[in-house]
Amino acid sequence: EAAVTQSPRNKVAVTGGKVTLSCNQTNNHNNMYWYRQDTGHGLRLIHYSYGAGSTEKGDIPDGYKASRPSQENFSLILELATPSQTSVYFCASGDAGRGANTGQLYFGEGSKLTVL
Amino acid sequence: GDSVTQKQGQVTLSEDDFLFINCTYSTTTYPTLFWYVQYPGQGPQLLLKVTTANNKGISRGFEATYDKGTTSFHLQKASVQESDSAVYFCALVPGGNYKPTFGKGTSLVVHP
Numbered sequence: 001e002a003a004v005t006q007s008p009r010n011k012v013a014v015t016g017g018k019v020t021l022s023c024n025q026t027n028n029h030n031n032m033y034w035y036r037q038d039t040g041h042g043l044r045l046i047h048y049s050y051g052a053g054s055t056e057k058g059d060i061p062d063g064y065k066a067s068r069p070s071q072e073n074f075s076l077i078l079e080l081a082t083p084s085q086t087s088v089y090f091c092a093s094g095d096a097g098r099g100a101n102t103g104q105l106y107f108g109e110g111s112k113l114t115v116l
Numbered sequence: 117g118d119s120v121t122q123k124q125g126q127v128t129l130s131e132d133d134f135l136f137i138n139c140t141y142s143t144t145t146y147p148t149l150f151w152y153v154q155y156p157g158q159g160p161q162l163l164l165k166v167t168t169a170n171n172k173g174i175s176r177g178f179e180a181t182y183d184k185g186t187t188s189f190h191l192q193k194a195s196v197q198e199s200d201s202a203v204y205f206c207a208l209v210p211g212g213n214y215k216p217t218f219g220k221g222t223s224l225v226v227h228p
Contacts, residue, residue: 096214102148
């Protein structure tokens with residue numbers, strides 16, 4: 001069974017503080033993604049990666065950095081957190097091959113971040 | 117760039133009603149189209165996949181179809197149940213890259 005795990009599941013941070021959201025996948029997928037979900041906006045792509053050592057900007061990258069140190073791990077980093085970054089963040093992995101599941105994303109359970 | 121429009125923000129039905137959710141898309145590639153479902157407190161999970169080759173997908177009583185002429189794809193179910201209450205997202209994965217674009221989601225509420 002595909003597995004994507006996120007930590008922490010809940011985080012309260014102060015404005016100006018540093019926040020790191022971590023994601024681990026055991027699917028051996030090349031691609032990994034970070035989305036945020038807000039009411040009225042659906043799922044918006046922040047950063048993604050095609051493999052270890054690579055990161056790409058998504059549609060709303062400002063204020064976020066990403067790190068992909070290995071095939072399994074992909075982190076989202078907020079160097080200076082702001083209240084506007086209060087949201088639910090989802091990590092996902094996806095297969096970049098040519099199999100039947102290509103393009104399908106497998107999501108984690110989400111990380112709820114509150115910035116005060 | 118690629119885009120997906122999902123206009124129905126919320127749909128409220130009674131059990132056994134017919135469900136129809138529509139998305140339109142724009143891309144210059146041959147895309148793969150997806151429907152995801154998200155239950156409260158969980159991440160989205162795949163419901164259906166439709167390729168431009170097969171035009172249709174069926175799963176758990178849901179049916180997804182796609183219309184190349186109007187660049188739209190639809191999710192329908194003949195008879196919804198209270199347990200179908202969830203948020204439904206359409207998504208597009210362009211051919212040649214793996215940067216998915218999601219619609220804004222449709223919150224389905226089914227009353228018993």
